[in-house]
Amino acid sequence: MDVLFSVAVSRNSDGPRSSAVGWDFEVFGFPFLRTTAKTVGFTSSDLREDLTCAICCDLFREPVMLSCMHHFCKSCISRYWRGAHGPVTCPQCRKEFSSKQFQTNYLVAAMVEKVRATTSRAHIKNLEKELKESLEMYRQRKEDVFKNICKDKDNMNIIKRVGSDLQARVKGEFRALHQILQDEETCLLEQLRREQEEELEKTRRHLEDSEAAMRELENNLRVLEQFNLAMEDLTPAQLPQLRPCVQVDVALDFDTKAFSSKYWAPLQYITWRRMFSSLKQGPSPLTFDVETAHPSIHVSRDRTAAVECDVMTPYTSHGKRFLQCVNILAAQGFQSGQHYWEVEVGSSPKWDLGVASEAVDRHTRIKLSPESGYWTLRLRNGNEYSAGTQPWTRLQLRSAPQRLGVYLDCDERRVSFYDAADMSLLYSFSNGPRGKAFPFFSPCISGSRNKAQPIKLLHYPAAPLSA
């Protein structure tokens, strides 16, 4: 096998290489001569030729150098000069020497050994193996990098697609809000226009009546004035017949204040209240389902507060009721659309809340996780917040939320938790429930040291606007 070396070397094309020059390069462990600023390419067979004895035509064995600087195997030149008496000659350049003198060239000997080693079958086989492995490695790496490139390109497409989907979604949500506002504005302006028209109409009628009365009065006045003129000539028995005049109410000042009072109002707040009730994902006014309550849970009369008590309430046992864990569900279940609700946990040091599948087994003790039909957030020891995965996912929250928002998107199968104070996202499950699910709560067992604190379902606005 020819290996191409492309290095800067000094080569004497017709003479042997001088051993006096320094070695400068090493390729495959083989040293090369210092350059004289000429760059050439040559192969190991060139080198092998240079290190071949002109007598035996094989690589030098114990190379020796004559004064003419030609090299031969020590045995070859000895054999060549054997029997010669007196002067001897160089078999290559025929230069005469007075005696059989040569010098062992260890450097060339070392070089020959290296060339012999690097051109041996074992070495070449080894080299081929290394090359094969290298090729294999680089092909594999190239394939890996190619996969990376494809993956990156795919990811970029996904990011662009998801981004534009989300943009469309955000725009849609705002369009809906704008529409609500637009409708409210149109409605209010229409009402104002109607009221204005009514007032104008009323005044216009009064004006017409007044003008009619004016015409009657002018007419009667004319009759009376003519009568007055006639009086100078003769005295009639009675006044002329006059047409009855329409009685017109006195025109009052227009009550600007009364007319505008409805519009000099906290219009933005009123509109916001109206908007609130039109929100697609506005807070659902949940109530607790007492039928599901663990006997240790007491529910307020209005079914918006649940608290854990030492004393169990008498209960009827059925499939809906939690009997092992201190849990309760809301009465409202959801299986399509988007729903949001808010829960007040106050400063209670311990609670679980979220969403439970309708199908959960309520009579056995189960670890809360999506696998067992629960998507929950939990608090333990007053400051250890976790998402109810298996194992739990600890959450580092900036503050201790007292009001929590839960968002259930049945269509996208998402359950997300928010700090309702600033609507910052605390955790989101993307593998939400299939089928019907209910808002889920557990005030947990408070223990004797802590006073049990209720979980409250919040309703917004406090007094909803009636349509």
Ligand SMILES: [Zn+2]
């Ligand atoms: Zn030889």
Ligand SMILES: [Zn+2]
């Ligand atoms: Zn010579």
